[in-house]
Amino acid sequence: MPTDIRVKICGLCRPEDVTAVADAGASYGGFVFFPKSPRNVSIAQARDLALGAPVGLAKVALVVNADDAMLDAITAEVPLDMLQLHGSESPARVAEVKARYGLPVMKAVGVGGPEDLAAIDVYAEVADQLLIDAKPPKGADLPGGNGLAFDWQLLAGRKYWSVPWMLAGGLTPHNAAEAVLRTGTRQLDVSSGVESAPGVKDAAQIAAFVAAAQA
Ligand SMILES: O=C(O)c1ccccc1NCC(=O)[C@H](O)[C@H](O)COP(=O)(O)O
Numbered sequence: 001m002p003t004d005i006r007v008k009i010c011g012l013c014r015p016e017d018v019t020a021v022a023d024a025g026a027s028y029g030g031f032v033f034f035p036k037s038p039r040n041v042s043i044a045q046a047r048d049l050a051l052g053a054p055v056g057l058a059k060v061a062l063v064v065n066a067d068d069a070m071l072d073a074i075t076a077e078v079p080l081d082m083l084q085l086h087g088s089e090s091p092a093r094v095a096e097v098k099a100r101y102g103l104p105v106m107k108a109v110g111v112g113g114p115e116d117l118a119a120i121d122v123y124a125e126v127a128d129q130l131l132i133d134a135k136p137p138k139g140a141d142l143p144g145g146n147g148l149a150f151d152w153q154l155l156a157g158r159k160y161w162s163v164p165w166m167l168a169g170g171l172t173p174h175n176a177a178e179a180v181l182r183t184g185t186r187q188l189d190v191s192s193g194v195e196s197a198p199g200v201k202d203a204a205q206i207a208a209f210v211a212a213a214q215a
Contacts, residue, residue: 005180005214008166009206010062010191011039011145013199015052020203022054024210029053030060030084030191033074036141038199039191046078060084060106064143068100075101082106084131086144094126104128106166110135110143111150117158124161131189134169144168147192149175152183159184173208177215188213 009021010030021029031046032039041049050059058081061074065087074080083101085094086108098105107127109119112135123130134150136143149170167185172193179188192198194205 004186006166006187007210007213008060008187008189009194009201009209010060010168010189011037011195011199012049012201013039013041013045014201015049016203017201017206018049018053018057020201020206022057023203024207025214026057026206026210027187028058028060028082028189030062030189031078032062032145033066033070034062034064034086034142037145039145043074043077046074050079058082062086062144065089071097071101075103082129084108085127086131091122091126094123098126098128106131108133108144108168111154111169114154117154120158120161120165124163127163129163130161130165131168132165133189145191152179155183171209173205173212176209176212180213 006027008028009026011032012018012029031041034040053059060082061080062084082104084106094105094107105127106129107123108131109123110133133144134148136146147170166187166189167179167183168189171188171190194209196202
């Protein structure tokens with residue numbers, strides 16, 4: 001029986017990825033605009049993918065410290081339901097993006113240790129959603145999508161913030177159910193954990209992930 005656990009599959013690059021995500025029953029599909037990423041898409045690619053998405057699949061554009069020119073270009077071309085800010089955007093910048101584009105904004109917050117938890121409360125004041133992700137290792141090429149989990153115990157006792165949140169980082173079809181049970185999250189986000197190679201989504205793993213999360 002379906003549960004209310006919502007899943008976001010990030011880093012969709014091909015039309016078959018969008019189909020697999022929708023068929024699996026995920027709630028969100030993410031498009032990565034970050035040239036160093038193996039999941040990077042152009043605006044034209046993202047537009048085609050978004051136009052091919054079925055009603056009911058929320059389309060999320062992921063950007064990293066994007067300026068207005070880049071966001072203007074993306075939002076002018078790609079039909080979107082949410083913007084995901086995955087860089088070091090300040091709370092003021094989150095509020096500015098929200099006001100300028102009129103789209104819900106999800107702010108990613110990287111967690112590596114207890115010292116990172118205060119930022120979650122700060123961003124909860126300005127963002128529409130939070131994505132609580134593993135902090136990337138020092139010197140990593142990518143600020144996300146690294147397949148690394150953080151210590152979920154850090155969230156013990158803090159299952160609720162004033163806005164909805166997603167758990168991310170190192171999730172796979174094998175640990176998705178445990179992640180829901182241990183953290184109390186109602187939303188999961190995954191990228192590399194449902195790939196057969198960097199940037200190549202795997203339909204069977206996507207289906208297994210959503211099924212495990214909702215089991
Ligand atoms: O996925 C990327 O390539 C990426 C690049 C630049 C910034 C963020 C990126 N991904 C962010 C996501 O939302 C991922 O889904 C999240 O970090 C979890 O990734 P993973 O541990 O691979 O499941």
